[in-house]
Amino acid sequence: MSRVAPLALRLLAALASLCAAVAPAAAEELDLFAWSEYVPQSVLDGFTKETGIQVNYESYASNEEMLAKLLSGAASYDLIQPSEYAVEALVKEKRLLPLDHAKLPNLKNIGPEYWGRPHDPKLEYSVPYMQGTVGIVVNTARVKEPITGYADVFQEKHRGRIVVVNDAREVTTWGIESLGLGPDGLTKANLDKVRPVLARWLPLVRVYDSDSPKTALLNGDVDLGIVWSGEAAFLIREQPGKFAWLLPKEGAHMYIDSFAIPKGARHVDAAHRFLDYILRPEVGAKVSKEFPYTNPNVAARELLSPAERANPASYPPGNPKLATFRDIGPLAADVDKLFTDLKARSGL
Amino acid sequence: MRQEATAFAAAASPSQRRPGAAGWLLLSPLILWALAFVVAPAVIMLVYSFARRGTLGGVVYDFTLENYAGVLDPVYLRIVVRSLVYAGITTAICLAAGYPVAYLIGRASDRWRNLLLMAVMVPFWTSFLIRTYAWVTILKSEGVLNSLLLSLRLATEPLGLLYTPGAVVLGLVYTFLPFMILPIYASVEKLDAALIEAAQDLGAGPLRTFSRVIVPLTLPGIAAGVLLVFVPALGIYAVNDILGGGRVDMIGNIIENQFKGGARNWPFGAAFGTTLLVSFAVVYATVGRRQRAVPGAG
Numbered sequence: 265m266s267r268v269a270p271l272a273l274r275l276l277a278a279l280a281s282l283c284a285a286v287a288p289a290a291a292e293e294l295d296l297f298a299w300s301e302y303v304p305q306s307v308l309d310g311f312t313k314e315t316g317i318q319v320n321y322e323s324y325a326s327n328e329e330m331l332a333k334l335l336s337g338a339a340s341y342d343l344i345q346p347s348e349y350a351v352e353a354l355v356k357e358k359r360l361l362p363l364d365h366a367k368l369p370n371l372k373n374i375g376p377e378y379w380g381r382p383h384d385p386k387l388e389y390s391v392p393y394m395q396g397t398v399g400i401v402v403n404t405a406r407v408k409e410p411i412t413g414y415a416d417v418f419q420e421k422h423r424g425r426i427v428v429v430n431d432a433r434e435v436t437t438w439g440i441e442s443l444g445l446g447p448d449g450l451t452k453a454n455l456d457k458v459r460p461v462l463a464r465w466l467p468l469v470r471v472y473d474s475d476s477p478k479t480a481l482l483n484g485d486v487d488l489g490i491v492w493s494g495e496a497a498f499l500i501r502e503q504p505g506k507f508a509w510l511l512p513k514e515g516a517h518m519y520i521d522s523f524a525i526p527k528g529a530r531h532v533d534a535a536h537r538f539l540d541y542i543l544r545p546e547v548g549a550k551v552s553k554e555f556p557y558t559n560p561n562v563a564a565r566e567l568l569s570p571a572e573r574a575n576p577a578s579y580p581p582g583n584p585k586l587a588t589f590r591d592i593g594p595l596a597a598d599v600d601k602l603f604t605d606l607k608a609r610s611g612l
Numbered sequence: 613m614r615q616e617a618t619a620f621a622a623a624a625s626p627s628q629r630r631p632g633a634a635g636w637l638l639l640s641p642l643i644l645w646a647l648a649f650v651v652a653p654a655v656i657m658l659v660y661s662f663a664r665r666g667t668l669g670g671v672v673y674d675f676t677l678e679n680y681a682g683v684l685d686p687v688y689l690r691i692v693v694r695s696l697v698y699a700g701i702t703t704a705i706c707l708a709a710g711y712p713v714a715y716l717i718g719r720a721s722d723r724w725r726n727l728l729l730m731a732v733m734v735p736f737w738t739s740f741l742i743r744t745y746a747w748v749t750i751l752k753s754e755g756v757l758n759s760l761l762l763s764l765r766l767a768t769e770p771l772g773l774l775y776t777p778g779a780v781v782l783g784l785v786y787t788f789l790p791f792m793i794l795p796i797y798a799s800v801e802k803l804d805a806a807l808i809e810a811a812q813d814l815g816a817g818p819l820r821t822f823s824r825v826i827v828p829l830t831l832p833g834i835a836a837g838v839l840l841v842f843v844p845a846l847g848i849y850a851v852n853d854i855l856g857g858g859r860v861d862m863i864g865n866i867i868e869n870q871f872k873g874g875a876r877n878w879p880f881g882a883a884f885g886t887t888l889l890v891s892f893a894v895v896y897a898t899v900g901r902r903q904r905a906v907p908g909a910g
Binding site for chain 2: 325326424431593
């Protein structure tokens with residue numbers, strides 16, 4: 265024991281000095297809390313090189329995970345990357361700092377269709393980063409008949425050949441849209457109406473995957489998917505001619521992932537500098553090349569190659585009008601329960 | 613064998629000698645660790661489980677029992693039952709496959725024993741998630757196993773192996789098998805060969821020797837192995853997501869979804885977690901008591 269105690273003390277001392285070494289190195293920093301695999305390293309490096317501001321990139325895999333960590337208050341973040349319904353909820357709860365537009369001259373690059381959206385109409389709190397849609401991707405080598413909407417995907421003959429995102433709200437909304445109730449039709453009363461639709465659909469699904477639904481399609485385990493547009497854009501880019509993309513005729517919606525500054529941020533000025541940096545056309549184009557979602561930065565779109573701009577999953581032809589999700593508050597728990605129930609019944 | 617048995621016993625009976633000041637000092641890191649990382653989180657979970665859901669997630673401190681009522685909802689009970697079935701099958705296969713291996717390792721010569729033990733442990737050097745994704749590469753329709761079957765003409769078209777209940781059980785057994793082998797090995801290693809010889813001298817056949825002498829003497833290892841496999845298999849959520857294609861939700865998925873998924877219902881997740889914790893404690897105590905009741909096991 266007499267040998268162990270000093271060792272423990274030495275370890276403690278070492279730990280203390282380690283902490284001391286880490287703490288005061290606060291030159292200028294930016295604590296970025298963003299989706300995993302969503303901000304290219306080259307963009308972060310470029311920002312640090314130009315401004316000397318060190319970026320600490322911590323990542324999350326869902327809006328809910330981000331909210332959970334933010335609410336716990338265990339760490340302070342300078343920039344978060346919520347989707348539109350999370351922006352709406354955060355604004356409602358007064359958790360965001362208003363942006364100083366004077367420090368964001370490049371905000372003019374954001375396309376007009378991203379202004380006036382219900383979650384943040386004047387972009388007072390959020391800067392759109394990337395926009396995606398949810399649509400249908402088809403392996404045309406294996407599926408010959410035309411697919412136009414959700415009802416075509418969920419047919420008995422496609423049993424065991426479908427991948428969908430593992431997202432209760434998404435899947436439930438598709439059912440609502442197929443009933444003609446619109447993307448805002450997610451209400452307690454409509455949950456009963458949509459139940460039989462989903463009860464018919466879910467047993468046909470082979471894979472639920474929100475993180476990388478493209479994998480099951482690439483591996484040839486499934487032939488049809490209802491997935492994020494960026495995933496489909498990736499498939500179309502990697503295996504040209506094999507995959508087709510379309511927006512379901514019953515109705516489609518989009519999501520907008522934005523940057524926002526949460527209350528309690530310690531480097532508000534650095535956060536603004538980062539936002540304006542990322543709004544530059546050439547930086548926005550760099551992001552697009554790595555993550556082929558729809559770029560709300562129209563000046564950045566100009567810098568993309570014709571092939572990139574012709575990718576229908578990134579830039580759907582005809583520029584269709586798409587709705588966004590609203591915050592549904594406690595109804596989210598009911599939606600989750602419905603989805604969990606039907607999945608368990610149709611499961612294994 | 614004695615070790616496990618006394619570990620179970622120590623939980624209930626106060627030790628004979630009280631530790632001195634030096635003993636407490638030595639124990640203090642463990643006690644602090646347990647307080648900070650076992651007791652405190654459990655208390656927080658308990659408190660949350662009686663609260664209400666906040667708008668953004670989080671909790672509103674407003675006493676309610678509805679979260680526990682929710683746990684008993686048929687929707688979730690169905691998933692609890694399914695989890696018990698999957699964990700039970702996994703445990704049974706691990707026991708059937710792991711016992712002979714553990715016995716062999718325990719009875720092997722020193723050189724072989726170390727080599728074989730190493731073989732059991734080597735997979736731990738790679739991240740569990742990477743090993744699970746490796747199974748995707750093996751099982752997928754254009755994967756290693758299917759190419760092999762096709763080239764050997766054992767199959768005419770790719771088999772749908774991935775995203776099936778079989779793939780989930782395979783993944784669970786693969787993940788937890790070492791946790792069955794190691795404690796049983798520890799019991800087998802301490803097995804007194806003289807007792808086996810005595811049984812044989814007294815006319816017991818191999819089967820009788822096994823069932824009347826070897827199994828009772830290695831029971832503490834079996835019990836530890838069953839607990840080490842069954843309990844984590846019940847709460848795991850990654851294997852069934854990756855190999856089951858997210859179709860086989862288990863208890864772990866339900867809890868995860870309350871915190872990181874769309875439900876944003878922390879108190880309900882906490883109630884589920886508390887229920888699970890209490891059930892485990894009951895199972896553990898029951899197994900521990902039965903252990904002490906078995907004559908010759910201590």
